[in-house]
Amino acid sequence: VVRRDFFAINANNHWASFVFEETPVAFRKPIHGSKIDHFGAPNYGFAPSLLCLLRNHFLCNMLDNLASLEDLIQKAGVGDYDSFAVLYDRTNAHLFGIAMRLLRNKPVAEDVLQEAFLSVWKHAKNYRCEVDGRQFAGMSWLISIVRNKCLDALRSSGYRREETMIDVDGESDRESADMRWSAPSADQLLDQSVNKLKIADCFQSLESGPRQSLALAYYQGLSHSEISAQMGAPIGSVKSWVRRGLMKLKACLAKAGVVN
Amino acid sequence: LKYTNPTLLDHLASTYVLGTLAGGARRRFERLLSERHDLRLLVGQWEQRLAQLAASVPPQQPSPDVWKKIEQRTRGKAKPWGVFGSFGIPLVPVFSGLGGLLGGVVLCGALLLAFPTLLISVDQLAMRAGERLPQSYVGLLVDENANGKVLLSSLRHGRTATIKAIGPITPPAQGHLILWALPPQGPALRIGEVPAKGSAEFEMAQSSEQLLAKVSKLVVTLEDSVEPQQIGSRIVFTGNCAKLW
Numbered sequence: 044v045v046r047r048d049f050f051a052i053n054a055n056n057h058w059a060s061f062v063f064e065e066t067p068v069a070f071r072k073p074i075h076g077s078k079i080d081h082f083g084a085p086n087y088g089f090a091p092s093l094l095c096l097l098r099n100h101f102l103c104n105m106l107d108n109l110a111s112l113e114d115l116i117q118k119a120g121v122g123d124y125d126s127f128a129v130l131y132d133r134t135n136a137h138l139f140g141i142a143m144r145l146l147r148n149k150p151v152a153e154d155v156l157q158e159a160f161l162s163v164w165k166h167a168k169n170y171r172c173e174v175d176g177r178q179f180a181g182m183s184w185l186i187s188i189v190r191n192k193c194l195d196a197l198r199s200s201g202y203r204r205e206e207t208m209i210d211v212d213g214e215s216d217r218e219s220a221d222m223r224w225s226a227p228s229a230d231q232l233l234d235q236s237v238n239k240l241k242i243a244d245c246f247q248s249l250e251s252g253p254r255q256s257l258a259l260a261y262y263q264g265l266s267h268s269e270i271s272a273q274m275g276a277p278i279g280s281v282k283s284w285v286r287r288g289l290m291k292l293k294a295c296l297a298k299a300g301v302v303n
Numbered sequence: 304l305k306y307t308n309p310t311l312l313d314h315l316a317s318t319y320v321l322g323t324l325a326g327g328a329r330r331r332f333e334r335l336l337s338e339r340h341d342l343r344l345l346v347g348q349w350e351q352r353l354a355q356l357a358a359s360v361p362p363q364q365p366s367p368d369v370w371k372k373i374e375q376r377t378r379g380k381a382k383p384w385g386v387f388g389s390f391g392i393p394l395v396p397v398f399s400g401l402g403g404l405l406g407g408v409v410l411c412g413a414l415l416l417a418f419p420t421l422l423i424s425v426d427q428l429a430m431r432a433g434e435r436l437p438q439s440y441v442g443l444l445v446d447e448n449a450n451g452k453v454l455l456s457s458l459r460h461g462r463t464a465t466i467k468a469i470g471p472i473t474p475p476a477q478g479h480l481i482l483w484a485l486p487p488q489g490p491a492l493r494i495g496e497v498p499a500k501g502s503a504e505f506e507m508a509q510s511s512e513q514l515l516a517k518v519s520k521l522v523v524t525l526e527d528s529v530e531p532q533q534i535g536s537r538i539v540f541t542g543n544c545a546k547l548w
Contacts, residue, residue, distance in 0.1 A: 124378070131370060136362035139369075144360050153369050157376075164377045179347050183354035187320065194322040227361075235359035260323050261356050267323050282323075289317045293352060302351045 112181030113172040120167035127164055134182065135160075138189045144226070145193040145264040155192045162188055190264075197264050229258035237295075245295035249288065256281055257288030306335060306342075316345035320353050436547055440511045442521040444482070444542030446470075452540045453497050453523055455482060457511040459548065464494050464511070467502035474499045478525045483534050484544060485520040491534040497523055518544045 110118075110126070112134065118126035135156065142152035142159075163185065170184055227235070233254065237246040246254075252274075259265045259273060267285065271278040296302045306312060318324040319332050336342050442455035450470055457464040466482055474480075480497040492514055495505035507514055523540040 127377070128370075128374075131373065135369070136364050137357070137360070139365040140360045140362040141357055143363050149366075153365050156365055157369050157372050160373045161376055164373075174344060174347060177344070177348070180351060180354070183347075183350045186354045186357050187350045190320075190322065198325065227359075232359045233356065236356045239358055240355055257321075260321050261353060262360070264322055266325050285318070285321070285323055286314060289314075289321065292356075293317075296352050296355060301355060302348070 112185070113170075116163070116167050116170045116181045116184070117172070119164060120170060127167070130163070131160055134185055137182075138185060141186060141189055142193055144232075144262055145190070146196060151196060152193075155189065155196055159185075159189045159192045162192070194264055198266075229262035230255060232262050233258040240296070240299060240301055242295040242299045242301070245298055246291060249291045252276065252280065253284040253288035253291065256284040257292065260285055306339075312342060313345055316342060317349045320346060320349040438546075438548040440515045440518075440544060441547050442484075442542050442544040444521055444523055444540035446540055453482065453542070455494065455521060455542075455544070457507070457515065459512050459546075460510050462507045462510050464505045464507055465502055466495055466497055466505065468498050468500050472497065472499055475525055478527050479529050480523050480539060481526045481529075481531060482521065482523050484515055484518040485522060485534075486518050491522075492518070493531065493534075496529055497540075515544060520544065 110129070112130065115126045115130040115133070119130055138159065139152060139156050142155045143149065146152045146155065170181070172179055172181065234243075237243045255274065256270050259270045265273065267278055267281050270276075270285070271281045274281065276284075306315075315324060315328075315332055319329065324332060332342075336346065438459040440455075440457050440459065443451055444453040444455070446452050452468065452470045452472055454467040454469050455464060456467070472480070482494040482497055483491040484494055485491050494507070495503060497503075521542045521544050522534075522538050524535045525537040525539055526535050
């Protein structure tokens with residue numbers, strides 16, 4: 044039995060530390076060589092299920108809070124509703140932030156979040172945290188689901204980006220206006236990310252065109268033609284910039300050992 | 304387009320995840336995704352890479368109604384046997400529909416084999432196994448020389464009393480030999496007529512437990528009638544009543 048200290052985010056998104064004893068065989072290889080991913084969940088695969096058989100809810104909740112997102116998704120996949128609820132508890136703020144960033148409309152973003160989690164519940168059984176020896180983080184899977192739902196909403200015929208910036212009721216107007224005023228730009232977000240990932244030096248050599256195109260596509264969900272219109276550049280150039288931005292990101296992340 | 308060039312496939316996967324692959328190209332790619340494992344792997348890798356960029360997006364709290372709506376739409380569809388499911392055992396299909404019926408029968412059978420006392424009492428089980436006699440009231444009546452003459456037996460919760468002649472009994476020239484139970488208080492209870500040989504069964508008004516629980520003495524009297532209303536004074540055999548448990 045090994046005694047370890049874990050840090051995890053509890054159901055209220057507060058940092059909490061726990062001391063937990065487990066057998067070494069229950070450990071799983073950490074994802075990306077890091078003990079705790081950037082969303083605060085430890086990436087160890089110990090299985091709380093055995094103890095949860097006792098239906099000790101306090102213990103279960105504590106263990107659920109310690110469980111990795113990958114474990115929670117997999118348990119949700121076999122019908123464990125408690126794990127699904129903990130998964131929502133732990134990730135909803137981050138995923139909703141992404142949806143709000145792309146859609147800029149609270150009711151639509153909430154609808155998208157709702158649809159995304161319905162999809163998670165339905166398809167969690169298909170999630171694999173490891174394929175062909177490669178690790179796939181649960182949060183990446185969740186982000187992809189939310190982003191795809193957002194992109195579907197953005198591309199739908201009924202959705203007009205300009206109108207959604209201002210909601211019909213006054214409170215939402217203020218919220219939208221506040222958000223526009225305080226929200227960092229796509230460029231700023233990209234800068235913050237590359238700094239956080241410690242790939243700023245590598246990314247520095249990327250020109251402003253590819254950098255801005257990548258940022259607008261990722262953080263605002265703009266299409267090639269929308270980026271072209273916003274930047275006042277030919278669509279062919281935008282396509283080329285996006286491609287160069289992506290290749291640079293791939294190279295920098297591999298060089299930093301974050302994702303190969 | 305031939306989707307064999309690794310560079311092209313990687314590019315398509317990257318733009319698909321980023322969201323700039325749009326329209327018909329996106330739909331074609333999605334169709335390919337369902338068929339090709341290598342493409343799913345590429346997409347998974349790009350999801351990993353681009354998800355790193357999301358770390359800088361400020362989190363925001365959705366309204367509590369979102370979870371309520373999710374719960375409303377998923378709670379009813381929660382799969383039962385979640386605990387077992389945690390171990391990856393696909394019990395859910397087994398316990399639904401016809402499978403559920405068959406599963407129930409098999410489960411009940413297995414439970415009865417494992418825990419037979421669920422439906423059969425410990426005593427019945429022991430009796431069937433030949434380990435002990437059933438819970439009964441029994442009585443042995445003897446003559447004035449202490450020779451066994453009559454045996455009374457009745458299951459504790461049964462309503463049938465069996466009277467058996469166990470020794471040679473000379474039938475009276477006139478009258479009938481009637482077996483009585485004598486409670487500590489109250490009138491004697493008539494059980495039935497003692498046969499000259501063999502055994503005879505009698506239906507009682509209540510169960511043995513109700514009628515004989517407090518009875519310790521039994522007597523056989525000679526009566527003029529087969530169904531006398533009260534006990535006579537001509538006692539032929541006497542005995543004790545005992546609980547056999």
